[in-house]
Amino acid sequence: MTAKYPSVRRRVQASSLTLALVMACAATPAAADEAAIADDAGAAASAAVTDEAEDQTSRGDIIIVTARRRQETAQEVPVAISVIRGDSIEATGNFNVVKLQQLAPTLQVYTSNPRNTSVNIRGLGVPFGLTSDGFEQGVGIYVDDVYNSRVAAATFDFLDVAQVEVLRGPQGTLYGKNTTAGAINITTNQPTFDFEGRAEVSVGNLNYRQAKAAISGPLTDKIAARIAIAATSRRGTLFNVTSDRWINEQDNLGLRGQLLFQPNEDLSITLAGDYSKQDPEGYGTTYVRVGRTQRALARQYDALVAAVNAANPGRNYAVPSTNPYDRLADIDASLNAGNKIGGASVRVKWDVGPGTFTSISAWRFWDWKPENDRDFTGLSIVSKSQNPSQQDQYSQEFRYNYEGDKIDFVVGLFGFKQRIDTQGTEQQGTDASRWSLTGAPANDPSILNGLTATNTQYLKSTSAALFGQLSWKVTDALTIQPGARVNYDKKSGFYQRIVTNGAGGVISCTPAPPAGSVLAAQCGVYQPQKSSPSDSAWNFTYDFNVNYKVAPDILAYATYAKSFKTLGINQNGLPLNADNTVNFDASTVKPESINHYEIGLKTQFFDRRATFNLSAFRTDIKNFQATVNGGQFGTVRGYLANAEKVKSQGIEADLKVVVSDRFTAYANGAYTDAKYKKFTNAPCPPELSGGTLQPASAVPDYSQPGVPGALSPRQCDISGQRLPGVSKWAFSYGAEANAPATLLAKEGQVYLGVDGNYRSLWNSNASPSIYTEVKGYALTNFRIGFRSEGVDVFGWVRNAFDVNYIELLQVAPGNTGLIAGTVGDPRTWGGTVKFSF
Structure with a gap:
């Protein structure tokens, strides 16, 4: 939409490697923008925008991206890419990577806490389930060109963000780290030699408070600085009746500072540093349901609760509610989710010869201090669970870009080094014997009470790569674009679990203790390893792209990419063989081998006031790295294994229309068919687990799911079933209308906006289960406000219709049938005031 007071075009220094979009208050806070947006009042482009692009602004705003490591209009990039501008992120309340999926339909983000967060594109990226440090991300997350090696280290609030580019498909020939499913390229606002600033305050229900501020300007004629700060707090959304307080709250603080030194027009050096702290009481789950497993009926959830109550007269334990949307929990273990993230980087850009040399040197740290309740109940089964981690990573990237009349190319060298240390403690409680043992030992709480597994582990990871991509402009319309990458990875890890009994004595499970003994019972829960x-x-x-300009505003492209996700190692302990010995063959996991095919069409029409982009893709993966879980409390939290074949295919469409200067609308949609094409030795879902194992030589029998006492398959063939976490259908949509208005003698606009998203049902277990299907849902948000030069005041309501929905379901350990979940936010509302100059 065209605002009465259009955005001021500020000159951003060409020394900045990535584009800085300087948002003025009149910029329309629409939601996700796919490629170029026909919006006369949009964000200001950088000084590097070509004359051709400048000429086009009379018809439509030009969104500049750096997806191919050079500045160009998004419609010229032969890649499926979503561009989400900073003002859109703020207006829709999507303040971090986790919330970003509401604006990008093919992005899937799942989290039970910052540590256990996964980001996938088109259903691919990282294994679904408890996070292991031993594998690589398939979706690279970059902030100002700095790679974040773990999703957990990128769960900070967005701070002074200019725009976010979500690239779909393999990106290893352009980006520092090999990324097999896509990349999220976050660009922050850069220091300017024009003095500018902004401040923003938001308040809302649930005691929501958020404040943001940023200021930028020159220190000398060659040095500019920018500093930004943000703080967010909100009451929790789940009430814990045990501690008598709300949990899963928000308590975030972020700082970012940048210093730009530009001694001349050809050279610039940017020093940046950031720090983020999150210190909520979280993250807890609530009871969702109980499903029958193949365990003996007396060993399933309802019977076990009754047995615990019978052993403790007068206790009468029961969950506070069987309706998850009552938002009640009874967690009895300590909860904590302390998360510190930060780092520093130096970016050098030097226009030398016919091209540009760029160097990015970076160090980042991540300090994670969690405490959880691993039994998901108010019973003292697991009384303590904590796995604090500390990470240091160093990266160095050198890159040379050349742009010519017929040839453009990028060539780069990337090096990466990482170390993660983890110290884990898990301890059994007073109800553990009754819950986990049978016969006479079940009546003796001392057997498991105080049994403690202390884990020490580290991971060392080194990576180096040479990569490049060439664009040959065969004609004015036809471009051929090959790319290649040579990659080396080395991983080494260490894991040790020491088990002590309630008296503090170290126990050993080798040789195997006599059946029925106290030691055998203890080794059945925690085994030294x-x-x-x-x-x-x-x-x-390598990849190969051919793109052709059918007309000035129509680009067609086709891509083939051969990609790999490097080897993985199991860092959280190894699974056991049938005889209770450690399976050392599972120490390492094979690399993934990926073949990716994609065709696309990017179009603009109606004098570039309408944008319609379409892409179709198929990705085939051999040796897909999947997270599996044996279902026990402490034998192994979850480990990596290879599924033989996986495929993901689908169609994506994006439409944005500026009907007039007063009305804009958009709709983005995706159909994704992501399946295990062949996975014959997968762990079984809970309804086919918990019973005596079928004979090793028998053909697996899946005919008695949820029948107590039935024999359980040793593994399950889940070939043909859908990948976890992926909805077949996903949409995002929105519109905004405005009208001239005067408020307090200040001329401007009054506006009304709506945005929303929809996801069809999906499964929340690595091996799809009838108990972990998450129903589809649609969320709708509204905002109404007034904006003028330097001021924007608006009220908002998110999840306006108070839709009940689940963000994540988890299968409780022990094959008891308990399913716990994370419930999505209820309706929230509030107001925001912004000032800028």
């Missing part, structure tokens, strides 16, 4: 997995691998990846 030690492993030192290590491996290395070279791989060669």
Whole structure:
């Protein structure tokens, strides 16, 4: 939409590697923008915008992206890419990577806490389930060109963000780290030599408070600085009756500072540092349901609760509610989710010869201090569970960009080093014997009470790569674009679990203790273990793109990419063999081998006031790295294994229309068919688990799901079933209308906006279960406000119709049938005031 007071075009220094969009208060806070947006009042482009692009602004705003490591209009990029501007992120309340999926339909983000957060594109990226440090991300997350090696280290609030680019499909020939499913490229606002600033305050229900501020300007004629700060707090959305307080709250603080030194027009050096702290009481779950497993009926959830109550007269334990949307929990273990993230980087850009040389040197840290309730109940089964981690990572990237009349190319060298240390403690409580043991031992709380597994582990990871991409402009319309990457990875890890009994004595499970003994009971819950997995691998990846300008505003493209996700190692302990010995063969996991095919069409029409983009894709993966879980409390939290074949295919469409200067609308949609094409030795879902195992030589029998006492398959063939976490259908949509208005003698606009998203049903277990299907849902948000030069005041309501929905379901350990979940936010409302100059 065209505002009466259009955005001021500020000159952003060409020294900045990535584009800085300087948002003025009149910029329309529409939601996700796919490619170029025909919006006369949009964000200001950088000084690097070509003359051709400047000429086009009379018809439509030009969104500049750096997806291909050079500045160009998004419609010229032959890649499926969503561009989400900073003002859109703020207006829709999507303040971090976790919330970003509401604006980008093919993005899936799941989290039970910052540590256990996964980001996937088109259903691919990282294994679904408890996070292991031993594998690589398939979706790279970059902030101002700095790679964040773990999703947990990128769960900070967005701070002074200019725009976010979500690239779909393999990106390893352009980005520092090999990314097999896509990349999220976050660009912050850069220092300017024009003095500017902004401040924003929001308040809402649930005691929501958020304040943001940023200021930028020159220190000398060659040095500019920018500093930004943000703080967010909100009451929790789940009430814990045990502690008598709300949990799963927000308590975030973020700081970012940048210093730009530009001694001349050809050279610039940017020093940046950031720090983020999150310190909520979280993250807890609530009771969702109980489903029958193949465990003996007396060993399933309802019977076990009754047995615990019978052993403790007068206790009468029951969950506070069987309706998850009552938002009640009874967690009895300590909860904590302390998360500190930060780092520093130096970015050098030097226009030398016919091209530009860029260097990015970075160090980042992540300090995670969690406490959880691993039994998901108010019973003292697991009385303590905590796995604090500390990470340091160093990265160095050198890159040279050249742009010519017929040839453009990028060539780069990337090096990466990482170390993660983790110290884990898990302890059994007073109800553990009754819950986990049978016969006479079940009546003796002392057997398991105080049984403690203390884990020490570290991961060392080194990576190096040479990559490049060439664009050959065969004609004015036809471009051929090959790319290649040579990659080396080495991983080495260490894991040791020491088990002590309630008296503090160290126990040993080798040789196997006599059946029925106290030691055998203890070893059945926690078994000492030690492993030192290590491996290395070279791989060669490449892609080939052909794109053709059918007309000035119509671009067609086709891409083939051969990609690899490097080897993985199991860092959270190894699974056990049938005889209760450690399966050391599972120490390492094979690399993924990926073949990716994509065709697309990017179009603009109605004098560039309408944008319609379409893409179709198919990705085939051999040796897909999946997270599996054996279902026990402490034998293994979850480990990596290879599924033989996986495929993901689908169609994506994006439409944005500026009907007039007063009305804009958009709709983005995706159909994704992501399946295990072949996975014959997968862990079984809970309804086919918990019973005596079928004979090893028998053909697996899946005919008695949820029948107590039935024999359980040793593994399940889930070939043909859908990947977890992926909805077949996903949409985002929105519109905004405005009209001239005067408020307090200040001329401006009054506006009304709506945005929303829809997801069809999906499954929340690595092996799809009838108990972990998450129903589809649609969320709708509204905002109404007034904006003028330097001021924007608006009220908002999110999840306006107070839709009940589940964000994540988890299968409780022990095959008891308990399913716990994370409930999505209820209706929230509030107001925001922004000032800028």
